[in-house]
Amino acid sequence: MQGTPQPALAINHISVDCVVFCIENDELYVLLVKRDTNELHDMKLPGGMVYKEEILDVAAQRILKDLTGASVDSLRQFRSYSAKGRTNDPRDTHWLSHTLNTDIDSILTVAYFSVVNTKRTINKESSGIWVPLKSIGELAFDHNRILQDGFNHLQRIATVEPSILFEFLPRKFVISQLRAVYSLIYDKEFDVRNFHKQVNQMAWVKPLEERQKNVSHRAARYYKFDKVAYKRFFKFVANW
Amino acid sequence: MQGTPQPALAINHISVDCVVFCIENDELYVLLVKRDTNELHDMKLPGGMVYKEEILDVAAQRILKDLTGASVDSLRQFRSYSAKGRTNDPRDTHWLSHTLNTDIDSILTVAYFSVVNTKRTINKESSGIWVPLKSIGELAFDHNRILQDGFNHLQRIATVEPSILFEFLPRKFVISQLRAVYSLIYDKEFDVRNFHKQVNQMAWVKPLEERQKNVSHRAARYYKFDKVAYKRFFKFVANW
DNA sequence: GCAAAAGTGTTGGGCATACACCCATGA
DNA sequence: TCATGGGTGTATGCCCAACACTTTTGC
Numbered sequence: 001m002q003g004t005p006q007p008a009l010a011i012n013h014i015s016v017d018c019v020v021f022c023i024e025n026d027e028l029y030v031l032l033v034k035r036d037t038n039e040l041h042d043m044k045l046p047g048g049m050v051y052k053e054e055i056l057d058v059a060a061q062r063i064l065k066d067l068t069g070a071s072v073d074s075l076r077q078f079r080s081y082s083a084k085g086r087t088n089d090p091r092d093t094h095w096l097s098h099t100l101n102t103d104i105d106s107i108l109t110v111a112y113f114s115v116v117n118t119k120r121t122i123n124k125e126s127s128g129i130w131v132p133l134k135s136i137g138e139l140a141f142d143h144n145r146i147l148q149d150g151f152n153h154l155q156r157i158a159t160v161e162p163s164i165l166f167e168f169l170p171r172k173f174v175i176s177q178l179r180a181v182y183s184l185i186y187d188k189e190f191d192v193r194n195f196h197k198q199v200n201q202m203a204w205v206k207p208l209e210e211r212q213k214n215v216s217h218r219a220a221r222y223y224k225f226d227k228v229a230y231k232r233f234f235k236f237v238a239n240w
Numbered sequence: 241m242q243g244t245p246q247p248a249l250a251i252n253h254i255s256v257d258c259v260v261f262c263i264e265n266d267e268l269y270v271l272l273v274k275r276d277t278n279e280l281h282d283m284k285l286p287g288g289m290v291y292k293e294e295i296l297d298v299a300a301q302r303i304l305k306d307l308t309g310a311s312v313d314s315l316r317q318f319r320s321y322s323a324k325g326r327t328n329d330p331r332d333t334h335w336l337s338h339t340l341n342t343d344i345d346s347i348l349t350v351a352y353f354s355v356v357n358t359k360r361t362i363n364k365e366s367s368g369i370w371v372p373l374k375s376i377g378e379l380a381f382d383h384n385r386i387l388q389d390g391f392n393h394l395q396r397i398a399t400v401e402p403s404i405l406f407e408f409l410p411r412k413f414v415i416s417q418l419r420a421v422y423s424l425i426y427d428k429e430f431d432v433r434n435f436h437k438q439v440n441q442m443a444w445v446k447p448l449e450e451r452q453k454n455v456s457h458r459a460a461r462y463y464k465f466d467k468v469a470y471k472r473f474f475k476f477v478a479n480w
Numbered sequence: 481g482c483a484a485a486a487g488t489g490t491t492g493g494g495c496a497t498a499c500a501c502c503c504a505t506g507a
Numbered sequence: 508t509c510a511t512g513g514g515t516g517t518a519t520g521c522c523c524a525a526c527a528c529t530t531t532t533g534c
Contacts, residue, residue: 008292010254014322014348052248053346056322059250080320080350082254082296106293108254108348110320159476160396176512193515194497217512218504236399416485433488434524457485458531 012108016060017047017143019113019150020072022121022130023168028184029119029130030147033067035095035140036127044140045147046128047109060112069123074167075112078153081142082108092141113150115167158185160236163204166225172208174220175199199223204230252348256300257287257383259353259390260312262361262370263408268424269359269370270387273307275335275380276367284380285387286368287349300352309363314407315352318393321382322348332381353390355407398425400476403444406465412448414460415439439463444470 020031032043046067050059060075122128133151138144157164168181179195190198199205206226212219260271272283288303290296300315362368373391378384397404408421419435430438439445446466452459 007294010290010292010294012252012254012348014250014252050250052250054247054250056320056348077319079317080296108252108296108350110348156396156400160399174513191498192513193499196514197496212513214506215504215512216506216510218514220513414486431524431526432486433526436487437489437523452486454533455485455531456483456533458487460486 012106014050015107015109017045017111018064021115026180028133032131033127045143068128069126070121072114075114077112080110111146172222203233252346254290255347255349257285257351258304261355266420268373270373272371273367285383308368309366310361312354315354317350317352320350351386412462443473
């Protein structure tokens with residue numbers, strides 16, 4: 001900038017990787033895709049290259065849709081990873097150049113995360129597959145690290161903006177479902193009676209008249225999340 | 241990927257912008273730089289282009305150092321911004337192409353934030369200038385937005401990892417300084433007596449024997465932040 | 481002695497925790 | 508009638524909030 005000779009500027013391809021969570025049957029799942037080779041680690045986060053002139057958020061939507069069939073609103077980026085040291089594994093580089101038909105010099109990856117309320121958001125014919133977080137093994141590239149960062153991010157967001165927890169649930173849900181979400185994200189058990197009291201005090205969780213049908217036990221009441229009330233009433237207060 | 245003709249991939253220059261905070265005399269400051277033209281808005285966040293092969297974190301350090309003289313460890317990225325719609329202002333584009341001597345097609349910006357404990361970290365001869373957050377006007381590009389995001393991020397991080405609040409303070413500090421930090425970041429007043437009690441219960445804030453000297457009032461005791469104790473004792477517990 | 485900031489204790493109310501039994505339903 | 512999960516109340520203790528005066532020091 002002072003007229004002195006400048007080093008060359010970085011010129012990068014941009015990619016996005018998506019960490020998508022879902023809870024079903026008391027289990028926290030992450031959306032992965034199978035890679036189309038048969039080598040050692042064959043799972044990765046859904047992700048791909050951003051096109052020229054493409055908005056990042058749009059690219060994330062498109063890539064997720066293409067790979068898994070999932071249409072997800074509320075994809076939020078949580079951090080970026082520069083390429084250095086990310087693609088040392090020769091299998092990865094081979095796969096990349098094969099897939100992209102071009103020599104990669106460097107890639108900057110922006111990681112997104114999202115929460116969906118049913119595993120059925122994905123297309124069964126796609127390469128997308130839901131894997132329980134607990135049983136995820138070694139992933140391609142640095143995707144284990146990205147996944148870990150994404151989960152930490154989810155936990156932090158949940159503490160400051162608990163509305164995100166309701167994205168795991170359908171519009172109508174019962175309290176035991178909500179309790180399961182809390183248990184999995186905060187990794188702790190909640191007392192049933194106290195949890196009911198808590199929920200009653202959340203002005204943004206509104207009881208419906210409707211109840212479960214055809215269940216072989218007392219039918220539970222449905223509740224819904226009230227976004228307007230949430231915005232009006234929720235104030236995060238940490239006690240220090 | 242299926243052999244169908246692909247759209248061109250994004251090829252971007254990468255830039256970083258830094259949001260650096262400092263507290264002095266009960267005032268929260270942000271580090272800005274003056275732009276070297278005399279047009280309407282002449283302040284921006286310190287930032288610049290990343291060089292080829294350069295690690296992002298290193299680039300952020302370098303750029304901050306070059307522009308303001310500040311050597312800051314613990315620069316953390318908090319989100320990225322894709323270029324679309326960021327440089328519509330003709331004065332900005334003119335300035336960019338003038339400064340870079342190249343045609344810009346698009347830039348992806350990664351934003352970093354940091355906290356320093358004294359305004360003296362910057363070089364007075366540099367273009368860096370500390371401006372009270374409250375009195376910051378219109379900035380170049382989308383820097384007002386980035387700044388806002390950065391401050392929100394700081395607040396969120398502070399609630400889940402309060403250790404960051406101690407980065408505003410020198411190694412030895414008195415409780416009224418700590419209280420000022422809490423007040424500014426949480427934007428609320430803390431009762432003096434209750435605050436003392438709180439601090440006494442933080443195992444990671446250790447009293448020293450040393451006291452203030454040459455103050456025209458009762459000399460306050462110095463305290464220090466104990467990182468090891470913090471890691472051992474601090475557990476974030478939200479109450480829901 | 482006065483101005484300026486440091487430091488200190490108690491009380492009341494509210495909120496989190498712990499805990500066990502009856503209810504409704506389908507099979 | 509049994510198995511399954513839904514739903515409810517109370518008592519205790521802890522923590523948070525509110526509140527005012529004395530101490531130390533420099534000038």
